[in-house]
Amino acid sequence: MKLVLDEEETWIIECIKEAHIDCGFHVRDVIKKAKARYGLSRSTVYEIVSYLEFHGLVKTNKSGNRELDQSISYFVTCPVCGKEIPGNEYILENGKSICEDCYLEEHQRIKFADPMAVRSKKLFRKNHGLEGTEGLTDIQKELYKFIQVEGGVTPEKISKLFGLTPQEARNQLAILRHCELVKWRKIGDEICIVPFDS
CATH class of the missing domain: 1.10.10.10 (Winged helix-like DNA-binding domain superfamily/Winged helix DNA-binding domain)
Known part of the structure; x- marks a missing residue:
C-alpha cells in the first residue's frame, strides 16, 4: 500500500x-x-x-x-x-x-515591465549587432510571428495554443518585451500583447 x-x-x-x-x-x-x-x-x-x-x-x-x-x-x-x-x-x-x-x-518569474531589464537587453542586443528576432529562441520567434499576425492576443491564448504553462508563457513574453518587440494594450475588456510598434 x-x-x-x-x-x-x-x-x-x-x-x-x-x-x-x-x-x-x-x-x-x-x-x-x-x-x-x-x-x-x-x-x-x-x-x-x-x-x-x-x-x-x-x-x-x-x-x-x-x-x-x-x-x-x-x-x-x-x-x-x-x-x-x-x-x-x-x-x-x-x-x-x-x-x-x-x-x-514559482521562483523563475521574469518581470514583464522591468526598465532595467529592457535597458540591459537593448545594450546587449546593440553590442552584439542583433536586430528584430535575431538571437531569440525558436519558441520566442514563433510567439512574435503569431502576435504580429493576430495583432493582439491574450497570454492565456498563447499559453493554450503553444502548450506552455501560464508562467512559461509570461516568461517568454517578458523576454520579447525586454527586446521591445511586444507590449501590453487593453483591447475591449482584455489586456492583450501587441507588437511594440503598433
Missing part, C-alpha cells in the same frame, strides 16, 4: 527531522516545534505520530527512543499541480509541500 501523507502529516515529519538527535527524538520536542510553527495541538501531534508509527515511518529503536525510519517510502501530493511526489523530493515552501517543478516555476 502506498503511503500518501497530507499537509499536517508532512509538517510533523519536518518537525521530527528537526527534533531528531543521534539517539532518536522526543515527542515533546516535536510538539513544541509543531505548535510554534504550525499551530498544531498536542493531541493532533500525538495522533499523527501514532499514525506514522502504525505505518512504520516512526519506530522505536533499541534504546527505547522513537526515530524516523528513512527506509520507509512515502509520498506527498503537490497542492499546486496535484502530482504525487516521493517524500524525499518535495520542497517545503510556506508550509506547503510542493514538487520541484512547481517550485522552480
Whole structure:
C-alpha cells in the first residue's frame, strides 16, 4: 500500500527531522516545534505520530527512543499541480509541500515591465549587432510571428495554443518585451500583447 501523507502529516515529519538527535527524538520536542510553527495541538501531534508509527515511518529503536525510519517510502501530493511526489523530493515552501517543478516555476518569474531589464537587453542586443528576432529562441520567434499576425492576443491564448504553462508563457513574453518587440494594450475588456510598434 502506498503511503500518501497530507499537509499536517508532512509538517510533523519536518518537525521530527528537526527534533531528531543521534539517539532518536522526543515527542515533546516535536510538539513544541509543531505548535510554534504550525499551530498544531498536542493531541493532533500525538495522533499523527501514532499514525506514522502504525505505518512504520516512526519506530522505536533499541534504546527505547522513537526515530524516523528513512527506509520507509512515502509520498506527498503537490497542492499546486496535484502530482504525487516521493517524500524525499518535495520542497517545503510556506508550509506547503510542493514538487520541484512547481517550485522552480514559482521562483523563475521574469518581470514583464522591468526598465532595467529592457535597458540591459537593448545594450546587449546593440553590442552584439542583433536586430528584430535575431538571437531569440525558436519558441520566442514563433510567439512574435503569431502576435504580429493576430495583432493582439491574450497570454492565456498563447499559453493554450503553444502548450506552455501560464508562467512559461509570461516568461517568454517578458523576454520579447525586454527586446521591445511586444507590449501590453487593453483591447475591449482584455489586456492583450501587441507588437511594440503598433
